[in-house]
Amino acid sequence: MNSLFYGVRSNTRRFVVLLLLSLLAMIVDHRQHHLDQVRSTLLSAAYPLQYMADLPFRLWSAASSALAGRQQLLEQNRMMSEEIAALRRRQFRFDTLVAENARLSELLDSVSEATVPGRYLIARVLKISINPDAELIQIAKGRTDGIYSGQPLLDAYGIVGQVTQVGNASSQAMLITDRRHSIPLRINRTGVLTIGVGTGADQKLELPYLPNHVNLQEGDLLVTSGLGGTFPEGYPVASITHLSKDSTEQFARVTATPLARIDRIHEVLLVWPNPPPVRAEIEEPAHPSPEHAG
């Protein structure tokens, strides 16, 4: 019987230590990002399991492509050609808007980032479940491919999210629809700046900071404003789908639906915004600047 009591006491001792360690870890992880290296290592360790969970779907896709009959292939071919044509039209229109935007910015003498990305990378999205309570995806590119934390992801139709954890060969990204995510936006038609917050499982964005009298209508396009440096400026994000202005409330209730195919992401485009986003670290000056008297 002695050994049983000993077991209980040592277990309890161990538990108390681990309890305190957990609290410490939570505090450190919440405030700073000192634990990023730990996360990165653990994420890399978990990757083989995630890869295996994704494998059935990959094999199934590969097998069904290999076994597809001629008719099916012709049909797929036709659909993809249509999609390419549609994307080309959008791209052309988008290029035009970018050019016009640049001209107008020059006229206004304001700083405008070049919105055409120099470097980009296409990443496959692993078909796995990460967290039923959050909107996260896992992509098959990591540090070895140059991925960095905070890097924006897009699909053919708009902004998808940003990278949150980088492992060796895979990374985790948060979608713009995650409850914890907010993205700086600009109403394309009027130029008004605002913020879009994710709603979670609904897969929509909420715009909680627009005053009641705001000039807005359903169908308005929202683009990235580039503020904060994470997302490059001028990329399509969402369109307004619901708007209710109650004169008794200070803010309007606005909901927007992301343009990106959030529920059907297979591949994403990772971009390196040009110039690289400004990090919040401020360097100490080498010499203190001379004081000016008077």
Add this chain to the structure above:
Amino acid sequence: MPDSLLPWSRGMLAIAASVAAAFLVSALPWPAALAPYQPLWVAMVLIYWCLATPHIIGVGVAWLCGLLSDVVQGVLLGQHALSYALVAWLTLLLYQRIRLFPPLQQAATVFLLLSLNQAVQYLVLTVQGDSPSLWEYWLPALTSALLWPWLFLFLRYFRRRTHR
């Protein structure tokens, strides 16, 4: 460490394999509508081994598995670590009794343990300002409990095959 009749390496490998399998199964994609019903595989497997081999699996292993879960699920480091360690600790406190429960009572105990697991995480999320608003947040404890009798039988069969 009390004397053990189990061949260490094979038994440990079996436990490790079952935990890895639990992580794998929890990573399998579910249709969006069914996602809230996903059982807490890793937690259940940890509870089983705490009951069956309390001298091998304890709060430390549960804590590490929780830490791994935190990273894989993209949440605050320490969230699952704390809740899994707590569940393991409670299981170890009462393992002799829980072992002898009939299946229904065991499933009810598992339901309570996993509800506590969800509650601890709910607290951590609330402190961060991110409390889950859907009632579906509490479902995994229920579906896990319903699944428990079968998982118990399966793991017991597995244990008897691998721990001579």
